[in-house]
Amino acid sequence: MKLKHDPKMQLARKFIISKGGLHQANTFTKIMLAISGQYKWPENIQIPIEFILLPNSFIVNLFDLSVFSRANFIPILMLADYNYSINKIDAPDLSDLLEGREDVLFTDDPDYRSIVNLVKEGVQSLMSLPEEAHEAALSKAEQYMMGRIEPDGTLLSYFSSTFLMIFALLARGYKKEHPIITQAVQGLKSMVCKIDGDHHVQYTTANVWNTTLISYALQEAGIGHQEAVVQKANRYLLSRQHTKFGDWAIHNSRALPGGWGFSHINTMNPDVDDTSAALRAFRSAAQTNHHYLQSWKLGIQWIMSMQNDDGGWPAFERNVDKQFLTWLPIEEAQDILIDPSSADLTGRTLHFLGESTTLEHHHPVIQKGINWLLDHQEDAGYWPGRWGIYYLYGTWAAVTGMVSAGVNIKHPAIQKALRWILSIQNKDGGWGESCRSDKEKRYIPLKTSTRTHTAWAIDALIAASKRVTPEIKNGIDFLTSNNEQEDWVHHYPKGKGMAGAFYIHYHSYDLIWPLLALSHYQKKFG
Numbered sequence: 261m262k263l264k265h266d267p268k269m270q271l272a273r274k275f276i277i278s279k280g281g282l283h284q285a286n287t288f289t290k291i292m293l294a295i296s297g298q299y300k301w302p303e304n305i306q307i308p309i310e311f312i313l314l315p316n317s318f319i320v321n322l323f324d325l326s327v328f329s330r331a332n333f334i335p336i337l338m339l340a341d342y343n344y345s346i347n348k349i350d351a352p353d354l355s356d357l358l359e360g361r362e363d364v365l366f367t368d369d370p371d372y373r374s375i376v377n378l379v380k381e382g383v384q385s386l387m388s389l390p391e392e393a394h395e396a397a398l399s400k401a402e403q404y405m406m407g408r409i410e411p412d413g414t415l416l417s418y419f420s421s422t423f424l425m426i427f428a429l430l431a432r433g434y435k436k437e438h439p440i441i442t443q444a445v446q447g448l449k450s451m452v453c454k455i456d457g458d459h460h461v462q463y464t465t466a467n468v469w470n471t472t473l474i475s476y477a478l479q480e481a482g483i484g485h486q487e488a489v490v491q492k493a494n495r496y497l498l499s500r501q502h503t504k505f506g507d508w509a510i511h512n513s514r515a516l517p518g519g520w521g522f523s524h525i526n527t528m529n530p531d532v533d534d535t536s537a538a539l540r541a542f543r544s545a546a547q548t549n550h551h552y553l554q555s556w557k558l559g560i561q562w563i564m565s566m567q568n569d570d571g572g573w574p575a576f577e578r579n580v581d582k583q584f585l586t587w588l589p590i591e592e593a594q595d596i597l598i599d600p601s602s603a604d605l606t607g608r609t610l611h612f613l614g615e616s617t618t619l620e621h622h623h624p625v626i627q628k629g630i631n632w633l634l635d636h637q638e639d640a641g642y643w644p645g646r647w648g649i650y651y652l653y654g655t656w657a658a659v660t661g662m663v664s665a666g667v668n669i670k671h672p673a674i675q676k677a678l679r680w681i682l683s684i685q686n687k688d689g690g691w692g693e694s695c696r697s698d699k700e701k702r703y704i705p706l707k708t709s710t711r712t713h714t715a716w717a718i719d720a721l722i723a724a725s726k727r728v729t730p731e732i733k734n735g736i737d738f739l740t741s742n743n744e745q746e747d748w749v750h751h752y753p754k755g756k757g758m759a760g761a762f763y764i765h766y767h768s769y770d771l772i773w774p775l776l777a778l779s780h781y782q783k784k785f786g
Contacts, residue, residue: 264352273357282357286761287590288420291336295427297347298354301340309341309397311379312404316510320379323510324585326599327529327576330507331408331421334401335428341398344431402432406440408507410525412450413443417464417523422448447525455767463757463764467524468500470768472537477772480779485544494542494552501538501555504528508566511578515565518558531575532566532605533647535559536612543616560617563609564625571628572601572636573609575646595646595758603643603654606632607661614664621666630665633658637673641680642703649713649754649763650697655681656716660723669724678724681717682731689734690714690742695753699760712754714738715773722780736781739774 263269276282282290282299293299312334314321322330338344405425408416415421426444434441451462475493483490502517506528509515519530520538539546539559546556568579581600586593610629613619619626637643637658645654659677663669685691690709697704706713718735725732755764 276357282354293354295339295345296351297345298351301343307337307379309337309401310393311337312400313393313397320582320585323507324580324582325597326580327416327507328418329597331416331418332424334404335421335424338398338401338428339424339431342431344427398432408528409440410527412525413447414525416529417525419448419451419461419463465523465525466766468497468520468526468534469522469537471496472534472541473772474768475541476537477775479544481775494545497538497542498552498555500524501559502527502530506530508577511580512565515562516558518562529576532563532573532609533575535563536609540612540616567625567628568601570601571632572606573629574599574601575605591761592759601632602646603633603636604645604647604657607657610661610665614666626665630662630667633662634673637676640703641676644698645756647756649693649695649756651703652691652693652713652716656720659720663723674724678721681720685731685735689738691717695763698756706752708749709738710749710752711739711742711770712773715777719777719780722777722784728785736778739778
């Protein structure tokens with residue numbers, strides 16, 4: 261109780277109340293509080309657990325949701341079905357934070373209601389034996405989680421899904437001492453890392469992603485593939501290629517496994533970006549070492565098979581892009597519930613295929629990807645990025661991808677993008693973009709330059725320029741003279757998970773991307 265009356269806690273309380281109280285908290289926050297007995301499970305969630313029994317042929321089904329969404333949504337539906345909470349006597353009393361407007365998360369919005377009604381109609385067709393269907397749904401939900409536990413005990417390597425799975429299994433009657441639960445807890449603990457003396461919990465580990473980028477950057481800077489550091493990275497990457505069929509195969513049944521995941525503990529949840537990055541990193545080895553050639557071929561086949569019907573590339577699964585699912589009243593549903601084509605994935609994939617393979621520029625796969633980018637350029641000249649901040653990230657990927665895939669640098673779309681990039685260059689020669697851009701869906705400058713944003717902008721200009729312009733020279737000068745930046749600028753997130761809520765700070769980005777931009781500058785202009 262003493263802590264509750266601490267002046268800082270009172271200031272925090274005042275701030276929370278001013279923003280509408282806990283009723284206005286993020287969905288995941290409310291669910292966590294409901295599990296701990298500090299918030300009531302909403303009575304009007306409306307989506308029954310039987311939803312997961314709907315066949316894949318139904319107009320809306322479990323596998324229309326992104327893999328990230330499924331991994332979290334299934335344990336949430338189980339917990340809501342059981343109305344599960346742990347009431348601890350010594351838990352803090354947060355009832356005074358429930359002031360303000362009533363919970364507006366699940367409303368009578370007609371779009372949301374139409375999805376709920378659609379789900380209920382499908383469920384009703386299965387309900388000749390309601391009690392049996394209900395238990396079958398709970399059992400299938402449990403089986404879904406069990407079938408996707410990684411070797412370290414986590415559910416698809418995500419912290420949140422693993423956290424939720426533990427409580428869902430407790431709700432199903434598992435004991436705390438059950439090996440699956442104890443191993444899951446150990447998996448969560450393994451995500452704790454120490455940075456500058458402070459402990460942080462990673463949402464997932466980024467070993468594969470970091471290794472691919474660092475190895476590629478070193479090679480672009482002149483480190484040969486025969487050097488020990490590159491060979492060691494290659495052996496690691498080779499060991500992390502997936503051999504299992506995962507959920508991606510549901511919408512892509514003709515392809516064989518061959519992708520890579522983001523984390524070193526991924527064995528069944530590969531993604532397009534990590535796969536192209538891994539292949540890019542050991543391209544030279546694949547050209548000279550037959551040991552890598554089979555992995556190279558499987559990886560390329562997997563990437564090409566993952567192209568969406570619209571011509572772009574998703575992150576994890578093909579054609580998981582039913583826009584009406586974003587009507588569900590969940591914050592930034594576009595980032596969570598579906599996995600549509602994006603400019604950064606499409607651009608980076610085109611860059612890899614154009615730079616590293618023998619595919620002709622007129623190949624249908626490449627042409628469809630180019631056409632998708634041309635169709636999705638915004639009026640201002642930029643493209644939004646899905647996994648980075650934000651317009652600079654998407655535009656860099658799109659421009660470098662199209663140029664690598666054979667689009668003439670004089671093409672109107674490329675010239676329009678370059679004009680936009682040049683229009684937002686800062687006086688110090690660099691570039692910087694606020695995370696608020698993705699939330700407000702318009703470019704918002706950071707009002708200071710960052711090394712990463714500058715590298716992306718410069719790399720795009722280098723790719724689409726025949727000579728060194730004053731703007732490129734100023735950007736290069738910024739990168740070579742700003743090795744030390746203020747802590748907040750250096751640590752400002754450049755990676756995006758969910759707009760307005762989940763951002764990622766990659767500690768190596770401020771070294772990787774400037775090194776790549778400088779290497780490309782030297783290669784092209786000497």
